Structure formats: structure tokens, C-alpha cells
Amino acid sequence: MTVMPDVRDIGHMDRPALLALWQDLFGRPAPRRLSQPFLRRFLAFESQSRRFGGLPREVRAALEKEPDVARRPESPALKPGARLLREWNGVTHVVDVTDGGYVWKGQAYRSLSAIARAITGAHWSGPRFFGLGGKSAR
Numbered sequence: 001m002t003v004m005p006d007v008r009d010i011g012h013m014d015r016p017a018l019l020a021l022w023q024d025l026f027g028r029p030a031p032r033r034l035s036q037p038f039l040r041r042f043l044a045f046e047s048q049s050r051r052f053g054g055l056p057r058e059v060r061a062a063l064e065k066e067p068d069v070a071r072r073p074e075s076p077a078l079k080p081g082a083r084l085l086r087e088w089n090g091v092t093h094v095v096d097v098t099d100g101g102y103v104w105k106g107q108a109y110r111s112l113s114a115i116a117r118a119i120t121g122a123h124w125s126g127p128r129f130f131g132l133g134g135k136s137a138r
Helices: 007-011 015-026 036-051 057-064 112-120
Strands: 083-088 091-098 101-104 107-109
Touching: 007 036, 015 036, 083 112, 091 112, 101 112, 107 112
Parallel strands: none
Antiparallel strands: 083 091, 091 101, 101 107
16 A cells, blocks of 8 residues: 655655656556646645545545436527528628538538637627527627
8 A cells, every 4th residue: 555645745746756646546647737736736635535534425425426417508499591690899790500500701610609709709609699598698
């Protein structure tokens, strides 16, 4: 069994030492691209958890329980041939619904969000931007 280092020791380890500790604790390499601060926090938590008897039974049970499958919200039922209009900064934008997605300014898009991003320069929910969601667009 690996001797668990103190949290203060983990705070001073360099990346190779953190990766070696991960390998010792979990029996496999750390996932790629984890930052040193994240490795330190994760390993410090694991060290404390093992030192003080692990997670409470209720927490373990909740983590092991089958997760509720998060259902993706259904997109609005738009039929090919539908046309969406949206005014933005004094310009009226027309989007045509096709079998494979949407057409705006003669270019095909797979999502309304991509079109909303192209129009505004910011991330928007496409259905919300075009007034199709539950909440109206600005």
C-alpha cells in the first residue's frame, strides 16, 4: 500500500512527482492534460479521504447509483420550407429550414445556434435567438 503523503507535501510536488503519485494511488496513468493545480487538488482530496476513512456511506451510495440520463431538450419541430425572420441591429435576417438543416445568406448550417453566433458574434441558443424557445429573445 502506498504511503499517503501529507497535503502540504502534495502542494510542493512537481509535475513528475504528482504523476507518479497518481500512478501509485490509482494503478494507471493520470489523464492527459490535467493541470498541476488540478492534480494537486485531486490528489490532496484523495489523500485526505483515504486517511480519514473514505467518503461517507451516503455519498458513496449516491455516486454508485445509476445516473438519471439527462435528456437533451428537443429542438423545435420545424418542417422543411419554414422560414424564420429575426431583426438584429436594424437588419432583418431570413433563415430557411431545409431537410439537412438551415440556410442563411445562401450558406447551409447544421444548427440555428451557429447562425445566431454568425449574426451576433456571441454565443446564443439558436432557438431562443429566433424566438422558438420557451423564453423570448431580446
